[in-house]
Amino acid sequence: MAIKQRILRRTVRQFHEPSGPAGHVVGWVMSTRSSNVQRSRWAVGLLDVRPSERVVEFGCGPGVALAALARRADQGLVVGVDHSAVMIRQAGRRNRAAVRAGRVRLVHASVDGMRVPGGPFDAALAVNTVGMWPEPAVRLREIGGLLRPGGRIALVSQPRCPGATAAMSAAAAEELAALLEEAGLGAQRVEMLDLDPPVACVLAVRP
Numbered sequence: 001m002a003i004k005q006r007i008l009r010r011t012v013r014q015f016h017e018p019s020g021p022a023g024h025v026v027g028w029v030m031s032t033r034s035s036n037v038q039r040s041r042w043a044v045g046l047l048d049v050r051p052s053e054r055v056v057e058f059g060c061g062p063g064v065a066l067a068a069l070a071r072r073a074d075q076g077l078v079v080g081v082d083h084s085a086v087m088i089r090q091a092g093r094r095n096r097a098a099v100r101a102g103r104v105r106l107v108h109a110s111v112d113g114m115r116v117p118g119g120p121f122d123a124a125l126a127v128n129t130v131g132m133w134p135e136p137a138v139r140l141r142e143i144g145g146l147l148r149p150g151g152r153i154a155l156v157s158q159p160r161c162p163g164a165t166a167a168m169s170a171a172a173a174e175e176l177a178a179l180l181e182e183a184g185l186g187a188q189r190v191e192m193l194d195l196d197p198p199v200a201c202v203l204a205v206r207p
């Protein structure tokens with residue numbers, strides 16, 4: 001039992017900050033698991049990104065959502081931020097052509113105390129990562145400051161613990177909405193994607 005718990009704890013830690021060979025595997029899992037890919041593309045669709053817009057994604061992981069964002073913002077700029085060097089490398093490989101063209105920029109940094117080039121942004125995205133951040137309401141207030149007035153933000157959560165339920169997804173949506181409220185970015189709308197468990201996306205607009 002103790003060994004099982006230790007393995008579970010190490011695996012969870014890898015999803016929080018993938019590193020080393022295990023981190024490569026975790027990145028591969030995140031980029032190939034069909035529910036992950038589906039939820040990222042769905043969230044990008046909800047953000048309704050226009051061709052010339054500037055978009056930033058926090059906790060971009062292996063860069064699946066970045067690729068979907070770059071396809072939409074094909075005359076704009078997409079910036080991906082992650083504190084894992086392994087994830088930044090994988091995101092770079094996945095978006096090689098757009099990085100070379102200067103349409104995708106990658107920033108290896110933590111969301112706390114980061115400097116993000118390329119703003120102000122029209123839209124921001126964070127998928128299954130806000131719960132991992134230190135003082136998330138403070139971080140969201142800072143992110144709000146990177147958006148232009150009227151800029152959109154989408155926060156996505158799909159509980160991944162064993163036995164996760166639809167009630168947990170609904171609770172996650174409420175938590176994200178409360179954090180946005182605290183950060184001065186009143187939540188505008190909640191969307192749910194019917195996966196198992198469901199995915200919650202909370203959308204807000206900078207006043």
Ligand SMILES: C[S@@+](CC[C@H](N)C(=O)[O-])C[C@H]1O[C@@H](n2cnc3c(N)ncnc32)[C@H](O)[C@@H]1O
Nearest residue numbers: 016017059060061082083084110111127129132
């Ligand atoms: C569960 S993964 C999700 C990755 C991607 N958004 C997806 O849905 O496939 C969480 C990601 O957030 C990143 N992350 C967690 N805490 C972070 C922080 N404080 N600053 C920057 N990135 C962070 C991790 O390194 C990891 O890549």
